[in-house]
Amino acid sequence: MSPARPRSRPRSHRAYNLDRVVAAVREHGAVTRADVERITELSRATVAALVARLIDDGTLRELPAAGETRTRTGPGRPPARLALTESAGLVVGMAFGHGDLRVAAATLSGDVIAERHVRLAVDNSVGTALDTAAGEFSAILREIGHPREDVRNVVVGLPAPLDRHTGRVMVNNILPGWVDLDPADGLEERVRRPVLPENAVNLGALGEMTYGAGVGVLDLVFVKVSTGVGAGLIFDGRLYRGASGYAGELGHVQVEANGLLCRCGSRGCLETLVSTPHIIAALQPMHADPLTTADVARLLEAGDSGAARVVGDAGRTIGRSLADLCNLLNPEVVIVGGELSRPDGALADGIREAIARYAQPGVARAVTVTTGTLENRAELMGAIALAIRRTAGPTTHAPE
Ligand SMILES: [Zn+2]
Numbered sequence: 001m002s003p004a005r006p007r008s009r010p011r012s013h014r015a016y017n018l019d020r021v022v023a024a025v026r027e028h029g030a031v032t033r034a035d036v037e038r039i040t041e042l043s044r045a046t047v048a049a050l051v052a053r054l055i056d057d058g059t060l061r062e063l064p065a066a067g068e069t070r071t072r073t074g075p076g077r078p079p080a081r082l083a084l085t086e087s088a089g090l091v092v093g094m095a096f097g098h099g100d101l102r103v104a105a106a107t108l109s110g111d112v113i114a115e116r117h118v119r120l121a122v123d124n125s126v127g128t129a130l131d132t133a134a135g136e137f138s139a140i141l142r143e144i145g146h147p148r149e150d151v152r153n154v155v156v157g158l159p160a161p162l163d164r165h166t167g168r169v170m171v172n173n174i175l176p177g178w179v180d181l182d183p184a185d186g187l188e189e190r191v192r193r194p195v196l197p198e199n200a201v202n203l204g205a206l207g208e209m210t211y212g213a214g215v216g217v218l219d220l221v222f223v224k225v226s227t228g229v230g231a232g233l234i235f236d237g238r239l240y241r242g243a244s245g246y247a248g249e250l251g252h253v254q255v256e257a258n259g260l261l262c263r264c265g266s267r268g269c270l271e272t273l274v275s276t277p278h279i280i281a282a283l284q285p286m287h288a289d290p291l292t293t294a295d296v297a298r299l300l301e302a303g304d305s306g307a308a309r310v311v312g313d314a315g316r317t318i319g320r321s322l323a324d325l326c327n328l329l330n331p332e333v334v335i336v337g338g339e340l341s342r343p344d345g346a347l348a349d350g351i352r353e354a355i356a357r358y359a360q361p362g363v364a365r366a367v368t369v370t371t372g373t374l375e376n377r378a379e380l381m382g383a384i385a386l387a388i389r390r391t392a393g394p395t396t397h398a399p400e
Helices: 013-028 033-040 044-056 126-144 183-191 200-211 276-286 293-301 305-329 346-358 361-366 375-389
Strands: 060-062 081-084 090-096 100-107 112-119 151-158 195-199 220-225 229-235 238-240 333-337 368-371
Touching: 013 033, 013 044, 013 060, 013 081, 033 044, 044 060, 090 126, 090 200, 090 375, 100 126, 100 375, 112 126, 112 375, 126 151, 126 183, 151 183, 151 200, 151 375, 183 195, 195 200, 195 375, 200 220, 200 229, 200 238, 200 333, 200 375, 220 305, 229 305, 276 293, 276 305, 293 305, 305 346, 305 361, 333 346, 346 368
Parallel strands: 090 151, 151 195, 220 333, 333 368
Antiparallel strands: 060 081, 090 100, 100 112, 220 229, 229 238
């Protein structure tokens, strides 16, 4: 694949229009030729010629019609939708969890072409974590046979709030070794591509909105119940980070004035009652071997009544705070993520029940509580979605 090269001579009008077509496909997802005409305001004949050229040089491809849901415009096949191929450039998404790292390379249309998953104790050493991430980045490019120059953007998700102006990990006991570091700096040095860090729960929200349970929804709340409890907020199709980057820290809403001391330094935070370590602690007395979150997920799957009770109670406690959030924000969908979230499971049921009970009737009626469909890949897919959103400018198709 040929990487992007700076063009040394003025670009022709045709090259400019080719880039407009590519940008339309990149920014609007799988579009038809008619959509491209509308977006670019170019004529039908011009779009037809430009698309033919881009298919010819391998920048675009037509998607298979299977699963086509658009209204047929006449007899015969529905209009073909277009997607960018890997020759138009790539993005890489990375997502650090507490014990693992996921990395994927995708086209600018969001098709994942390679993905890796490694176990990693992310809290221990920042240097080791970044070295591992850089190693996985190189391995994935070797696997798909692309040079690093083909990667337009890298987005990396971290399970912590980040200062929205500096990109540094803010004071937070989840990642003690990472506080006040800019993970993008260290990673950029290693992968030699532009890197943007983002709070993983925000990426979960973007991932579900772009590829999962929230497709087509403009106002949604993604709630992740894990070692902590966090929310990613999407207003009017855009991620809301807040003035400094702390928006959505649902786990630190106070629910008990004299409750347990929280790792944030406050008291009685939601997290002190319902994060996975507390759920595990509640269930542990009934089990001989030490439980993990995955064990609790398996117990739920198997219909264990104790697990369903504890997780359902956690859902109701979270839902009580979420009801207030819903009163303030009036979202269309609440998407429940994290390892314990299952379709028709106790967690989402508990949350749904509490929102129905404690939110204003009009707010409760407007909101659907559902589980994420991307499961533990939501943050990774959100990283890809954000990396694509940040990619602008000419693509790598050959100049005239
Ligand atoms: Zn707290």
